[in-house]
Amino acid sequence: MNMIGNRFKTIRKILNKSQEQFAKELSVSKQAISNIENSKSLPSISLMSKLLIDYNININYLLSGIGETFVHRKDSDLNLKSSIMQEVEKFLEKRGIV
Numbered sequence: 001m002n003m004i005g006n007r008f009k010t011i012r013k014i015l016n017k018s019q020e021q022f023a024k025e026l027s028v029s030k031q032a033i034s035n036i037e038n039s040k041s042l043p044s045i046s047l048m049s050k051l052l053i054d055y056n057i058n059i060n061y062l063l064s065g066i067g068e069t070f071v072h073r074k075d076s077d078l079n080l081k082s083s084i085m086q087e088v089e090k091f092l093e094k095r096g097i098v
Contacts, residue, residue, distance in 0.1 A: 005039040007062050011069060012037075015055065026050055042097065048088050059088055063095065 012022050012033070019037075023030045026047060035041040043051070043062070051057040058071045 002039045003065060004042060004063060005037045007065060008043065009037040011051075011055075011057055011062065014069065025054070045088055045092065049084055052084055052088070059091065063091065063097070 012019070015022070017025070019030050019033045023033045026033075027050075028047065032041070036043050048057075048059050048062065051062070052059055052071070056070045056072070058067050058069060061067045061069050
């Protein structure tokens with residue numbers, strides 16, 4: 001879990017966001033961001049979906065460190081939220097995280 005927190009923090013810093021800014025944009029508390037970065041909690045499925053949709057974050061990278069930090073999608077892909085959520089859930093279940 002520590003590695004997820006480190007990668008989450010790295011992503012936030014790449015995006016040049018403070019914890020407060022990132023929290024506001026993700027509709028969570030600053031404490032939630034801090035808890036993820038300090039490995040006290042994992043990002044929720046809805047938060048990971050928002051990271052993917054709003055920031056093109058590669059969830060596979062966030063959770064496992066595999067692949068590029070960001071995914072490259074076409075604008076038309078933004079309408080795939082439900083299928084994205086399903087893929088995230090499958091990934092988490094496969095790794096025993098959920």
